[in-house]
Amino acid sequence: MRSLLAIAWRDIRSVFVSPIAYVVLCGFLVLAGWFFFNLIGNFNAMVAQYSSVQGYDTSWLNLNDAVVAPLIQNLSVVLVIVVPMITMRSFAEERSMGTYELLFTSPISVASMVTGKFLAGVFLVTLMIGLTLVFPGILLYYGNPEVGLIATGYFGLYLMALSFVAIGVFTSALTSNQIVATVTALVISLLLFVIAWPAEQSAGWVKETLLHLAITEHVGTMIRGVLDTKDLVYFVSVPVLFLFLAYRTVESARWR
């Protein structure tokens, strides 16, 4: 346990003594702020437009649908791209720097290494997503959005980010080249994003399977405010699967 935390803590520190953490956090917040600014602007324009029409019912216009939901969706797209970049170093760098030899000649289990690396990534995405809570905060201060919807939506976004971290740790374990690790993680994460595209044209079990695999479907239900065990099972099994693959990869790398 101690070595697990030591590994996680070292990774976190190394990200914060280099520009990586600041660039990633700032970049993410700049984009999030831009999304929020424009969504709010559109919302204002829509309210002004519709309420100028006499007798028009504007009750369907609300902050949750018009601002929070699209904000979370936009953030999830950014996470697909950014998370592989923060996880790419985890194992790949240890390999290329030769510190792999230190890890593997120390009395630490592979499971602790993988979990430690995962926790370090989790810490960063928690910080990234946590800081964007300022935008729902602004909405709550000035408006009257539904808190439950925001909570489930953000929870979905967070769970999705954890899945991406696990995927990134796995691809980082595959190679000593960080670019290869990033691109592979990006491809896997994006595939989970778009895998349900042919679902519209298909039917039966194919359609069911594609919809089950698509991460967007599961985040989607949570953004709509539905907490379904089906989605929670998905968000547990994806990280577990990829961390298990990472575990196997790290373990087997020594046999080659």
Added chain:
Amino acid sequence: MIEVRDLTKTYGSVTAVDAATFTVATGQAAGFLGPNGAGKTTTMRIITGFMPATSGTVRVDGFDVFEDSFEVRKRIGYLPETPPLYLEMKIRPYLHYVAALKSVPRSKVKDAADRVIHQCGLEHVAHRLCGNMSKGYRQRIGLAQALIHDPSVLVLDEPTIGLDPAQIIEIRELIRNLAKERTVILSTHILPEVAQICSKVVIINAGRIALESEVSELTKNRTLEEVYMGHVSGEALPTGGAEAGEGNNNA
């Protein structure tokens, strides 16, 4: 105590180590010699448990490196070919981190770090970044991390490479002292170094152990150079990068 029996390691079709057998006793420092690519690094990596052998056994202080890997790892201090440094870390935090990895008790971490910083002459630079250090200092930090958990067995892959003459003398003295109650195996290309530090010589050539002997016996009527050349000349080097280790499977 290191006991290597019939150790064989193959990378695909390349045999890096071929049925190597030798022992290094406690209180003994063994010099591990051989041409580039002879299988020195591979053998050392197997002794430390970094990679498994294709066949054969290695026992460290009575523990099998494969069966009781954790017991072995707790007892071994290993300085790899490239010192395993995190360049963005300062030296003292780095040593504290390694101490945590080696399960040095929390209350003893600071003392252990102080001890190795002193032993390796890092007092004046302990607050500096590993990445800003010269080759010689990196080598010393590498040695410091190998010593932090006070291991009973030391595996040192070219420990004095990159050091200046004064440092070489210091480090040799340090290793000689450490070897008094520990088991030390070190690889080197500097033959006089073996005569100065080691009581035993193991020569490996093309993956096979060409010689295992006490230094005092060897140098009775010949120089170490003559002994070395006699055992490694005339043999072809193995094809392929036996010492490169995992280099090839990196994408």
